[in-house]
Amino acid sequence: MLSRRRLMGGAVAAMTAAVARPTMAMRAETSIKPALMRRAMAALDRNRSRVGVGDVIGIADFSLASREPRFHLVDILSGATTTLLVAHGRGSDPAHSGWLQRFSNVPGSAASSAGAYLTGDIYQGKHGRSRRLIGLDPENNNAEARAIVIHAAWYVGPEMVRDHGKLGRSEGCLAVSEHDLAMVLDRLGPGRLIYADKV
Numbered sequence: 001m002l003s004r005r006r007l008m009g010g011a012v013a014a015m016t017a018a019v020a021r022p023t024m025a026m027r028a029e030t031s032i033k034p035a036l037m038r039r040a041m042a043a044l045d046r047n048r049s050r051v052g053v054g055d056v057i058g059i060a061d062f063s064l065a066s067r068e069p070r071f072h073l074v075d076i077l078s079g080a081t082t083t084l085l086v087a088h089g090r091g092s093d094p095a096h097s098g099w100l101q102r103f104s105n106v107p108g109s110a111a112s113s114a115g116a117y118l119t120g121d122i123y124q125g126k127h128g129r130s131r132r133l134i135g136l137d138p139e140n141n142n143a144e145a146r147a148i149v150i151h152a153a154w155y156v157g158p159e160m161v162r163d164h165g166k167l168g169r170s171e172g173c174l175a176v177s178e179h180d181l182a183m184v185l186d187r188l189g190p191g192r193l194i195y196a197d198k199v
Contacts, residue, residue, distance in 0.1 A: 031081075032059060032074070033061065033063070033199050035199045036059060036061055036063075036195075036199045037059070039195065039197055039199070040057060040193075040195035043115075043136075043137075043193065043195045044057060044116075044193050044195075046116070047116055047118070047136050047193060050118055050136065051118060051191060051192065052190075052191030052192075053189065053190075053191040053192050054076055054192075054193075055075065055076055055077070055192075056073060056075055056076065056192055057074050057076060057192060057193045057194065057195065058071060058072065058073055058074075058174075058184075058188050058192070058194035058195070059071075059072040059074060059194070059195050060072075060174060060194065060195070060196035060197075061197075061198075062088055062092075062100040062103075062112060062196060062197065062198045063100075063197075063198040063199050065098045065166065066085070066086075066087060066088060066093075066098045066099070066166045066167040066169075067098055067161045067165055067166050068085075069083040069084055070083070070085070071083065071085065071086035071176065071184075073187050073188065082183075082187075084180050084184070085156050085157065085158070085161070085167060085176065085177060085180075086156070086174055086175065086176055087153060087155065087167045087168060087170045087174075087175040087176075088100045088112045088169060088170065089109075089110050089112040089170050089171060089173070090110045090111075090169035090170070091104060091109040091110035091111030091112075091171075091172065092104070092111040092112045092172075093169055096166070097166075098165065098166030098167070100112060103139065103198075105135075105138075105139055105140055105142050106142070107145060109172070110169075110170075110171045110172055111172050112170075112172050112196065113135065113139055113140035113142075113148065113172065113196070114137075114139045114140065114196055114197045114198070115135060115136065115137030115138075115139040115140035115195070115196065115197070116135075116136040116137050116140075116193055116194070116195050117133040117134060117135055117136060117140065117143060117194040117195070117196070118134040118192075118194075119131055119132075119134075119150075119189065119190055119191065119192045119193075119194060120132030120133060120134055121190055122185060125151070127149075127152060127153065127173075127175075128152060128181075129151075129152075129181065129185065130149045130150060130151040131149055131150040131151075131185055131188065131190075132144070132149055133148050133149055133150065133194065135148070140196075146172060148172050148173055148174075149174075150173065150174045150175075150181075150184060150185065150188070151173055151175055151176075152176055152177060152180075152181035153168065153170065153175035153176070153178075154168075155168025155169075155175070156168065156175050156176055156177045156178075157177040157178070157179065158177075174194070174196070
């Protein structure tokens with residue numbers, strides 16, 4: 001088994017290679033912006049004492065419209081990336097333009113929050129199987145109190161993009177399609193990092 005130090009030590013090189021040479025799973029039009037990659041890797045390094053597993057991280061690029069695949073699941077060692085649709089909070093897009101306008105960490109804002117998250121346990125909630133998220137930054141440290149989690153939603157999927165040109169909005173959660181939920185919950189198991197931001 002690879003040591004934690006080797007996993008973390010090889011991360012920057014692997015991620016740089018992933019940007020330079022997109023893998024089969026990472027189409028050019030959905031590749032991760034280098035600036036966002038750097039921020040995510042800095043967050044991983046900064047939170048290394050809390051992130052128990054460094055093999056896969058999630059990166060949500062909220063500078064893209066909701067109609068675009070913008071939730072990247074990145075294998076740190078190989079750089080292989082799977083990119084999926086993800087909704088943002090309605091408080092971040094009050095006019096429902098499909099673009100995230102602002103972040104908020106305020107309870108009741110129904111907005112998405114920027115920053116690094118630690119993945120927690122799976123539980124059965126009002127949206128079915130969901131994974132708890134713990135905010136690691138001042139910009140998202142109310143995540144648990146706000147019940148910001150990963151869950152599936154009927155308003156996320158290619159059919160919504162086809163019919164409406166955008167996804168529906170969450171209450172600030174990272175909402176993915178029902179088709180993708182099992183894979184996301186599996187790959188982003190407990191003790192992993194998710195980073196969300198705009199660049």
